[in-house]
Amino acid sequence: MRIRPFHIALALVGLVMGILLSVQFRVTKETMRTPQISRVQVMASKVSEARAERDKKQDQVNRMRADLDKIAGGAELGPLREDLKSARIEAGLTEVSGPGIEVTLNDSNAPVKPGENPNLYVLHDEDILRVLNELRAAGAEALAINGQRVLAATEIRCTGPTILINRNQRLTPPFVISAIGNQDNMINSLKMRSGVVDYLQAFNIQVSIKRIAQINIPPLPVNISFDYAKPTGEVQKGP
């Protein structure tokens, strides 16, 4: 077979193809490890590591507190320990349990009619605030949303369909509010005529209330710190 011009052309094309192919492979490989992708991956693994570490430390703190209470077991310290117990409940430092109710809230599932504002039919942070407030007014002693303890400094913020509480803990619907306290008082006060439940149901928001004989409410893993507020009249100690 004689070499014809088109053979040379084919050889050239083949060469170009080969170069293209190798470039393509290298680009693909590099894209797999672009800084941004690996940043997300590294960060995600760091986050889960840090979370595991926190949980471990939290357990240790809980154990140490219990140990301390045990050691200081003398009768003379009885009243002091009682004070400590209730202060810790209020501060959200201990897990508590008791009779109570569970209020489940979810967005409306009624179809939105044309011309209506769909925003009226989804849950807002304000709705959750109202329910919490009503429960507090009815004497709730401990509160949580989806297992996140609600405390004095807990904020409820709406971000799209999710809410953020306790400084960036993200919760997704349905929102289950647990409250320990007098069941009858809490239910009556929620279901009061033109009360919170009436208000929410006017917007077709799904509300269900359950009595529960024994609810456990977890502590806040790490309490919101006091970086600005200092006890009055106390000279600040150095680290």
Added chain:
Amino acid sequence: MNRSMYLSIGIVTMILGVMLAVQFRTNRYIEQSVPADRAQELQVELSKLEKDNRKLDREIEDLMYKLEQAQKGQLQAQAAIEDELKKARIHAGLVTVSGPGIEVVMDNPPSQSRRNHVFIIRDEDLLRMVNELRGAGAEAISINGQRMISTSEIRQAGSFININLERTEPPFHILAIGSPEKLKSALEISGGLIDYFKDLGIVVKIQSHSSVTVPAYNRSLQFNYAKAVRKG
């Protein structure tokens, strides 16, 4: 035209096809893999966890010292428990605290412009105000001398608003301890709470202070239903 040429063209076309496919997949991979806000979200969570861990380290150190002391004798044990109590009381809001912060005064519109009850400050206005302050990092909040603790309610009762079962009425003096700039800007952000209140005619004044004093919760705590869970 001969056979070998068809063969060559066939091979070249095949390679081209493979390249095209790889290229498409690479592009898709790039598109779906990097939502920038996800990285940011993770970063926020990570720095919070790291802060938590530092706090827990301090707590563990502190408890270790206390355990050591408590084993020495009754007196030391008492001191350790007292110190634990002090810490818990600060977190619970049972201690008067002071620090930098802001003072917000809210009042109903002057009576001549008050046409109906819509524009009177209601419990939900205060609830939103308190929630906004918490969101901006407020560490301690009081309204008309009533410290907001985890069980504090803000509830309309006729023309009064009950806070911690205490009747209050306007003007409302709200004190919040935290970063004054953050607190102030959270309220004053355009389209924010202050704009809304002003549109309703509610009179709002905000002042930063280098030190405000938020009083302690002034009732005794009672837990009739909630009991601490014992572990271990």
